[in-house]
Amino acid sequence: MALKLHYHRLLSxxxxxxxxxxxxxxxx
Incomplete structure (x- = not known):
């Protein structure tokens, strides 16, 4: 789940x- 949050932040x-x-x- 932490990886998904990091990916979302990177995308933004x-x-x-x-x-x-x-x-x-x-x-x-």
């Missing part, structure tokens, strides 16, 4: 990075 972090990257790219 990746989504956040992708969102920031897309915003940075569109503003450039």
């Amino acid at each position: 972090l990746v989504l956040l990075i992708l969102l920031l990257f897309s915003v940075h790219r569109s503003s450039a």
Whole structure:
């Protein structure tokens, strides 16, 4: 179960990075 929680946190972090990257790219 702890592994699943860690995976969920990692997934949310990746989504956040992708969102920031897309915003940075569109503003450039």
